[in-house]
Amino acid sequence: MPKEVRKHKETIFFGLTARQFFCAVIAVGAAAGIYLGLGPVIGKETASWVCILAAAPVALAGFFHYNGMPLEQFLWAVVKSEFLFAGGRPFASENFYYNLLRRKGGQDFD
Known part of the structure; x- marks a missing residue:
C-alpha cells in the first residue's frame, strides 16, 4: 500500500482534521474567555x-x-x-552454551 494512502487524513472543516478543528475551537474559546474575563482587571494589552x-x-x-x-x-x-524508567540499564550477558556444557559434563572450564 502506498505511503501517501496510509497517511491520508480526512478533513472536515477548513481543511483541518477533526482533532485540529476541535483543538482550534477550544483554543479560541479559551482565549476569548480569558480576554473577556481578565481584560477589565489587568488591562487589555x-x-x-x-x-x-x-x-x-x-x-x-x-x-x-x-x-x-x-x-x-x-x-x-x-x-x-525520563522519569518512570530512568536510570542505568546495566548490560549483563550470559553464555548459555558455556553454562550448558558445564552442567552436562560436570567438569569445570574455569
Whole structure:
C-alpha cells in the first residue's frame, strides 16, 4: 500500500482534521474567555498576551505529531523514558552454551 494512502487524513472543516478543528475551537474559546474575563482587571494589552500564552498549548495539541504520535502519546513517552524508567540499564550477558556444557559434563572450564 502506498505511503501517501496510509497517511491520508480526512478533513472536515477548513481543511483541518477533526482533532485540529476541535483543538482550534477550544483554543479560541479559551482565549476569548480569558480576554473577556481578565481584560477589565489587568488591562487589555496584558490580557491579550495571557490569551496567547493560554491558547498556544491547546492549539499545539491539535497540530503536533512526532514519529506518528500525537502530543499526549509523545508526552507519555517522554515521562516514561525520563522519569518512570530512568536510570542505568546495566548490560549483563550470559553464555548459555558455556553454562550448558558445564552442567552436562560436570567438569569445570574455569
